[in-house]
Amino acid sequence: xxxxxxxxxxxxxxxxxxxxxxxxxxxxxxxxxxxxxxxxxxxxxxxxxxxxxxxxxxxxxxxxxxxxxxxxxxxxxxxxxxxxxxxxxxxxxxxxxxxxxxxxxxxxxxxxxxxxxxxxxxxxxxxxxxxxxxxxxxxxxxxxxxxxxxxxxxxxxxxx
Numbered sequence: 001x002x003x004x005x006x007x008x009x010x011x012x013x014x015x016x017x018x019x020x021x022x023x024x025x026x027x028x029x030x031x032x033x034x035x036x037x038x039x040x041x042x043x044x045x046x047x048x049x050x051x052x053x054x055x056x057x058x059x060x061x062x063x064x065x066x067x068x069x070x071x072x073x074x075x076x077x078x079x080x081x082x083x084x085x086x087x088x089x090x091x092x093x094x095x096x097x098x099x100x101x102x103x104x105x106x107x108x109x110x111x112x113x114x115x116x117x118x119x120x121x122x123x124x125x126x127x128x129x130x131x132x133x134x135x136x137x138x139x140x141x142x143x144x145x146x147x148x149x150x151x152x153x154x155x156x157x158x159x160x
Contacts (some may be wrong), residue, residue: 006099037071043078057087059094077111090120 037055043049045061052068060076065083067073073087079094086101093109099116100106106120110128117133125131 041079043076051083075112077109084116 022093039053039055039057041057041059041061041063043060047061047063047065049065050068051057051063051065052157054070055147056071056074057067057069058076059079059081062080062085065079066085067081067083071086073085073091074088075090075092075094075096076082077093080097081095082097084098084101085096088103089105089107090100090102091107091109091114092100092114094111095113095115097115100114100118100120102118102120104120105122105124106118107124108114108126108128108129108131112126112131114129114131114133117135118131119136121138123135123137
């Protein structure tokens with residue numbers, strides 16, 4: 001005769017010497033997709049190239065190339081970005097060299113230094129933030145043209 005130890009070991013059935021797991025009656029609860037979808041580039045980390053994420057991006061290191069997210073971008077005060085950036089919302093506290101295209105809200109803290117054009121529905125700038133570039137705001141703001149970099153192969157001169 002099998003004895004159950006459900007109080008101490010839920011899911012196990014004791015049959016002499018054999019421990020077996022009971023079959024699952026329900027599927028495990030599904031996690032929401034955005035539960036742990038943040039990408040963090042920590043201080044001291046350097047990333048080069050095209051960087052795309054469906055979730056939030058938090059940058060405290062260095063990024064160069066292009067940067068795209070469907071969600072929010074947070075740039076820490078020590079971060080340095082040399083890239084064209086596309087995001088839903090952006091909170092900038094570090095340096096950005098490149099154009100920003102933000103579909104909702106862009107916030108520039110007092111330590112932010114931007115060298116490039118900004119397109120955003122809403123732009124919030126704290127006193128002390130530096131912006132060197134053009135700004136287009138509002139729902140009908142004209143999109144900022146972000147040129148795609150062109151890589152050209154150049155001939156190498158032979159040394160004699």
